[in-house]
Amino acid sequence: MNHSSTTSRPAVSISAIADTQTAGHQATSTVPVMELSGVSVYYGAYEAVRDTSMPIQRKQITAMIGPSGCGKSTILRSLNRMNDLIPGARVTGSVTYHGQDLYAKDVDPIEVRRRIGMVFQKPNPFPKSIYDNVAYGPRVTGMKVDNMDDLVEKALRDAALWDEVKDKLKTSGLALSGGQQQRLCIARTIAVKPEIILMDEPCSALDPIATAKIEDLMFELANDYTIVIVTHNMQQAARVSHYTAFFTAEVDQEQERHGRLVEFSQTGKLFTNPADKRTEDYITGRFG
Numbered sequence: 365m366n367h368s369s370t371t372s373r374p375a376v377s378i379s380a381i382a383d384t385q386t387a388g389h390q391a392t393s394t395v396p397v398m399e400l401s402g403v404s405v406y407y408g409a410y411e412a413v414r415d416t417s418m419p420i421q422r423k424q425i426t427a428m429i430g431p432s433g434c435g436k437s438t439i440l441r442s443l444n445r446m447n448d449l450i451p452g453a454r455v456t457g458s459v460t461y462h463g464q465d466l467y468a469k470d471v472d473p474i475e476v477r478r479r480i481g482m483v484f485q486k487p488n489p490f491p492k493s494i495y496d497n498v499a500y501g502p503r504v505t506g507m508k509v510d511n512m513d514d515l516v517e518k519a520l521r522d523a524a525l526w527d528e529v530k531d532k533l534k535t536s537g538l539a540l541s542g543g544q545q546q547r548l549c550i551a552r553t554i555a556v557k558p559e560i561i562l563m564d565e566p567c568s569a570l571d572p573i574a575t576a577k578i579e580d581l582m583f584e585l586a587n588d589y590t591i592v593i594v595t596h597n598m599q600q601a602a603r604v605s606h607y608t609a610f611f612t613a614e615v616d617q618e619q620e621r622h623g624r625l626v627e628f629s630q631t632g633k634l635f636t637n638p639a640d641k642r643t644e645d646y647i648t649g650r651f652g
């Protein structure tokens with residue numbers, strides 16, 4: 365399979381597939397909601413990450429760790445077709461969501477990004493009020509909302525921000541602290557009712573107290589959502605995740621670096637009894 369970065373015509377409703385297939389399921393740690401099989405991602409002719417295969421387990425936190433440039437963010441973006449937005453980016457192999465090929469011609473990438481939301485490294489609220497930041501997604505996606513006030517309150521509560529902002533909902537989101545802004549971005553993501561939340565180093569711009577709050581929040585969110593987090597911080601991966609994927613960058617004969625998944629396993633095992641020497645070297649600080 366070879367998926368170019370050009371977006372395709374919407375037809376299949378990913379949410380319809382997801383809603384049908386998750387109905388009645390209890391959360392377990394053994395039901396993958398997504399699967400990557402032999403996924404490589406190219407930027408033009410450059411193969412940034414090669415041959416990645418791993419599951420994303422439902423309502424679990426999966427961390428991606430590894431040295432700079434090993435392709436963690438690239439793989440993360442392949443999970444909700446964010447790479448489509450980068451000119452020249454191309455994904456090969458298979459990414460499935462509830463068994464459905466995420467890159468099939470008739471899948472709507474906008475709908476994919478609603479079901480599989482993303483929180484970025486730098487908090488990026490819109491220059492709008494706190495309320496409007498949260499209401500934005502439901503409004504632009506045309507979600508049927510009975511009571512927007514209730515939806516905004518629920519999203520802010522779920523993002524552990526309600527108590528801090530309930531008296532200033534009309535204030536600009538940009539007037540909040542960095543940690544509050546990041547929780548506002550999480551509320552904005554939750555507001556469109558995604559199933560999966562991708563987080564690309566969500567704490568790297570935050571101080572330790574704000575970081576601890578986001579980590580606590582991730583635990584809470586994992587009751588309802590599947591979370592995939594890219595982090596530079598091994599301790600963070602060890603603290604928050606159920607599963608960890610360790611990536612490294614291999615150097616080929618032309619001295620070109622290619623990201624490679626070395627090991628994927630339960631977090632406790634990866635950090636205490638890694639199967640691969642390269643993982644052991646990395647987690648013990650001998651490399652990277």
Ligand SMILES: Nc1ncnc2c1ncn2[C@@H]1O[C@H](COP(=O)(O)OP(=O)(O)OP(=O)(O)O)[C@@H](O)[C@H]1O
Pocket residue numbers: 407412430431432433434435436437438439450596621623
């Ligand atoms: N938009 C892009 N265009 C071209 N090359 C890119 C692009 N984004 C990333 N790359 C390259 O792909 C490789 C993997 O980058 P990526 O950002 O995915 O790694 P990473 O592991 O997330 O790194 P970091 O931890 O430093 O954020 C790197 O060599 C990077 O330079």
